[in-house]
Amino acid sequence: MERLIEILEDIRPGTDYENCTDLVDGHFLSSLDIIALVAELEDEYDITVPAVEIVPANFNSAAAMMKMIERLQEE
Amino acid sequence: MDPTFLLAGCGKDMTSFFSMTFLFLFFPACLLVYSIVPKSWKKYFLLFASYLFYWFVSGTLVVYLILSTLSVFLLGIWIDRIQMQMKEHIKELPKEERKIAKQKFIHRQQRVVFLGVLLHIGFLLVVKYSGFFVGNINLLLSLSKSTVVLDIPQFAMPIGISFFTLQAVSYIIDVYHGLVKCDRSFFRLALFMSFFPQIVEGPICRYSQTAEQLWQAGPIKYNDLTLGLQRMLYGMMKKIVIADRLNPLVTGIFDKSNSYGGVIILLGAVCYTIQLYMDFSGVMDAVAGIGQIFGLTMPENFERPFFSRSISEFWKRWHISLGAWFRDYIFYPVTSTKRMKQLTSSARKKLGNHFGPLVAGGIALFCVWFCNGLWHGAAWSFIFFGMYHFTLILLESMTAPAAAAFNARLHINTDGKPYRFMQIIRTTILVVIGELFFRANGFMAGLSLFRRIFTSLSINELSLQTFHKLGIDGHDILIVGITVIIVFIVSLINEKGISIRETLAKKNIVVRWGVLYALIFYIIIFGAYGFGYLPVDPMYAQF
Amino acid sequence: MQSKYIHTAKAILFIMIFLIILSGISQILSPKDNTKNQWKHDYIAYGVLGEPENTVDVLLLGDSELYSSIVPLQLWEKYGYTSFSCSSKGQHLWYTTQFLLDTFKHQSPKIVILETDMIFRYFTMDNALLHSTEILFPALKYHDRWKNISFNDVIAPVDYTYLHSGKGYIYSDKIAPAKTGKYMKPSNNYAEITPANETYVKMIQSFCSNHGAKLVLMSTPSTKNWNMSKHNSIERFAEEIGVDFIDMNTLRSEIPIDWKHDTRDKGDHLNIFGAIKATSYLGMYLEETELLSSHKDDPAYNSWNEALDTFLRDNDLELSIFDSR
Secondary structure: OHHHHHHHHHHOOOOOOOOOOOOOOOOOOOHHHHHHHHHHHHHHHOOOOOHHHOOHHHHOOHHHHHHHHHHHHHO | OOHHHHHHOOOOOOOOOOOHHHHHHHHHHHHHHHHHOOHHHHHHHHHHHHHHHHHHHHHHHHHHHHHHHHHHHHHHHHHHHHHHHHHHHHHOOOHHHHHHHHHHHHHHHHHHHHHHHHHHHHHHHHHHHHHHHHHHHHHHHHHOOOOOOOOOOOOOOOOOHHHHHHHHHHHHHHHHHOOOOOOOOHHHHHHHHHOHHHHOOOOOOOHHHHHHHHHHOOOOOHHHHHHHHHHHHHHHHHHHHHHHHHHHHHHHHHHOHHHOOHHHHHHHHHHHHHHHHHHHHHHHHHHHHHHHHOOOOOOOOOOOHHHOOOHHHHHHHOOHHHHHHHHHHHHHHHHOOHHHHHHHHHHHHHHHHHHHHHHHHHHHHHHHHHHHHHHHOOOHHHHHHHHHHHHHHHHHHHHHHHHHHHHHHOOOOOOOHHHHHHHHHHHHHHHHHHHHHHHOOOHHHHHHHHHHHHHOOOHHHOOHHHHHHOOOOHHHHHHHHHHHHHHHHHHHHHHOOOOHHHHHHHOOHHHHHHHHHHHHHHHHHHOOOOOOOOOOOOHHHHO | OHHHHHHHHHHHHHHHHHHHHHHHHHHHHOOOOOOOOOOOOOOOHHHHHHOOOOOOOEEEEEOHHHHHHOOHHHHHHHHOOOEEEEEOOOOOHHHHHHHHHHHHOOOOOOEEEEEHHHHHOOOOHHHHHHHHHHHHOOHHHHHHHHHHOOOHHHHOOOOOOOOOOOOOOOOOOOOOOOOOOOOOOOOOOOOOOOHHHHHHHHHHHHHHHHOOOEEEEEEOOOOOOOOHHHHHHHHHHHHHHOOEEEEOOOOOOOOOOOOOOOEOOOOOOEOHHHHHHHHHHHHHHHHHHOOOOOOOOOHHHHHHHHHHHHHHHHOOOOHHHHHOO
16 A cells, blocks of 8 residues: 555655545546556556556545455456 | 427427427426326336437437437347356356456457447448548549549438437447446337437436436426426526527627627637537536436536636536546547557656656547547537647646746745636636637638737727627627626635535525526526527537 | 425416516516617517507508508508508518407407418427417517616506508619519429418418408519419418418419519519509409498598608609509
């Protein structure tokens, strides 16, 4: 989780990633941020994030992202 | 009365939710029958009403809607069958072999999806764009001194095709991705595709958003009725009082643009932007209102776009359902392809975290905005409109780090009110320029209009006489001004996070009814309809 | 269950209050006079409202064809018949209905003449619905009057003061010759009459017969707006509903229109020279009906002589023009 927060800070600094729950819906992360984030996550956690997973529900909070990562790792 | 009278004007009578036929005959009759029939029939009645409505606006072209629904229904089942076979097949295999075995089935599914997309988008391309394509081929032929001239094909376009085609495609892809289960009830899918408030101008709904809700069709609740009515009236006010009253002015300026100088053209662009917003968001309010009366929550298509601080934010708040469709079915699928991902990874290593994703993102954005432009209409001016916004969004992203550094250097508080205000104004100006090209009769006309803003600027033009020539008097300006201010204040309060509707709902009956009566009579007295006015069709129905 | 009744009662109450307010606003917004200042749309046709009560014997309804073709004051001069032409540009039958209802509030014409060009003018059900509601709630028609409303509109009684000296006829002596190559070429076709228009004519017919007026369908001469297939279908329709049909386009020897001279815009509309020929035929027809009497010697109708003088003076005409052929 800490590593994830670091990645997020690196991509777009200045948001309270630990507590924010509307990162996408609140326009904190742009679609280009998401692309960078997906690339980073794929490298870091050795997963493939298909387009269908890129929905607000999976990216609105750090916790949701972690959940998605764990799910994708299992597959 | 002669019953054929009712069918006489089919295709022309009821294109708007604000037409008398809809407001005083179709809709009340619809509500009445809906509330009388037993619960289990309500959903079928909604389907019947939707097809009746489509018949009124489109006549025999309803056949296309039926064929479209049928094909989507069958394709969904087909994909589902392959998925079941796949599950059946891999159940017996050891875990490590499953992935490879899956591939075969996934390819088969992809072929079905491809067929479905080809079928629906292909038809849309043929009826909506073949004239444009053939026209351009002819232009090329004439440039190459060829004497061959192709006939420009003419097709009758079913109303709402640009909207329900996207719904159809999203359903097929969602079934393929397993986001929704394929629908085995033809009527439920048919209702999702044809629900009458949204078929003409959207919002473009996803199957997961409305299909199940619609099928639940329950009794009308008193609160939903009054709140829905209130929302409809608010939308009517936007359209009939503001947008329709501005129509002669806008039409006058853009149709005879050569006779006006920069100030009037600028005024025309601003008024057109206001007209388009009030018209489209007004109709969307009506759609949401009608939906609410039936107890449904329709997806919102607007979120006060003129408070946006950047163009990319603007497009997240204007015609939201279209933007979301392009994001989910074009943008991310493009960036998620293997090649694009490789591009992003290598670009990030060379260009860093900010500029790296811009390469693949830019390509995907280009696809999105090309489609967005073309979706609005088959003309170069619309493609230019798409490219204009593509460029702005790309520039915004590219300059973001420099702008941030610049602001930090000068100690500008980017969260302060003055800075935000400046951003909002800048965004609005850029949007207005875009709409100027959007409305102009062709790309070249737009360019010449844009040039005149700078070359023939004279404030003297702005006189009451010019307005009279355009069919607008001082009273019209006054009432448009007042109503725009009303809408602005309501938006401002909503923007601050206070829901006016909820606050109102807590007040006593005198206040609540007072608001409804005020809205109704405001529209009746100050609306631009009847003697001396030409009726204006909803603007997005033509796209 | 009980709440259901309360909600129904509330809905009914809501609608009733709405209708009461709408009637009140209608009172205020309705014009208090028929002058151009009060209501600028088609004020000439609304000149009929200014005529003294029960003095108009023939009511003519139609579009621009009619106000270019029939000269009511010629009928007065020749026969002492009083008539008024309620005609407006591009009139639709829903609008005709409004003129009919408004006129019959103050007049009881014995003959109503409907120009048939309107029967082929398309309108939507939406138009029909809006404009029928306007009859019940004038606020919907006159809502734009908020722009120049005054306190007078709240307190003053209705008093119509405007009179049109041409009695609805709009004068023109322009000449623009017409081509007549295809004019009234024989045809066995029937032009389509929409169900909406058919319904409206039938409604007008039953209104007239309920008010003791004879309805006549009449087509005035025009090379651009009339042809044989329109003639055929109106002839059949008139027979079906049992009313007279005068087609001036087929009466070439009775109405010798010279299309090189008698039209102001290449056959679309007649000018004064054509109008006099058309009117003199209409006069003969009206005389034959034996429904009308001359008011020439009735001092109560003196204003008609004054109107005739004004009309001739304004347009620089001699009385003898009505005898020109």
